[in-house]
Amino acid sequence: QVQLVESGGGLVQAGGSLRLSCAASGRTFSSYNMGWFRQAPGKEREFVAAIRRSDERTYYADSVKGRFTISRDNAKNTVYLQMNSLKPEDTAVYFCAATTSILIMTIHTYNYWGQGTQVTVSS
Numbered sequence: 286q287v288q289l290v291e292s293g294g295g296l297v298q299a300g301g302s303l304r305l306s307c308a309a310s311g312r313t314f315s316s317y318n319m320g321w322f323r324q325a326p327g328k329e330r331e332f333v334a335a336i337r338r339s340d341e342r343t344y345y346a347d348s349v350k351g352r353f354t355i356s357r358d359n360a361k362n363t364v365y366l367q368m369n370s371l372k373p374e375d376t377a378v379y380f381c382a383a384t385t386s387i388l389i390m391t392i393h394t395y396n397y398w399g400q401g402t403q404v405t406v407s408s
Contacts (some may be wrong), residue, residue, distance in 0.1 A: 287311045287397050289381050294402030297371055301406070305366040307381030307399060314362035317397075318389045321355060321366045323377035323404075330380070334366060335389040344390055349375075371406045379404055 293305040305321070320335035334355040335344045343355050354367040364381060378401040386394035 287314070287317065287383050289383060289397060289399035291379065291381050291399045291402040294379060294404045296405045296407065299372055299406055299408050301371050302367070302369045303371065303404060305368070305379055305381075305402060305404075307364045307366075309362045309364075309383065314357075315359040317383040317385060318387070319355075319357060319364040320382045320384070320389055320395060321364075321379060322382060322392060322395075323375075323379045324401075325377040328377075330392055332390055332392065333379070336364065337389065368404070371404075373406045373408045375404060376406050377404060378402065 287309055288311045290308050297303055318338050321333040322330050323333050324330040332346050333349055334353055336355045336357050352370045357364045380401045381399045382395035383397040384395045388394045
């Protein structure tokens with residue numbers, strides 16, 4: 286159906302910024318709603334942000350509101366996550382995911398996942 290590949294992770298100091306990218310292939314990227322999730326060691330995977338296909342409305346977890354911004358470029362088949370004011374608690378593997386469901390703030394509706402990219406924030 287669709288393959289997803291994340292990039293842009295790395296090591297930054299607290300207060301710094303990173304931009305993650307997720308490149309899609311295999312199907313029409315614009316057919317899907319897209320989301321970002323993250324998973325830290327010893328913790329469950331959690332919702333971070335999502336963007337609708339129809340009108341590009343965005344949704345965020347309370348923990349990242351005001352700091353992270355999700356966007357998409359359908360012409361490039363790519364979704365982005367701009368992360369500012371990073372905190373050590375943001376350290377995790379970040380995954381992008383795709384779904385045709387209208388319920389996009391829960392892990393259970395996503396059918397396609399990337400392999401993840403590591404983000405480490407030092408204090």
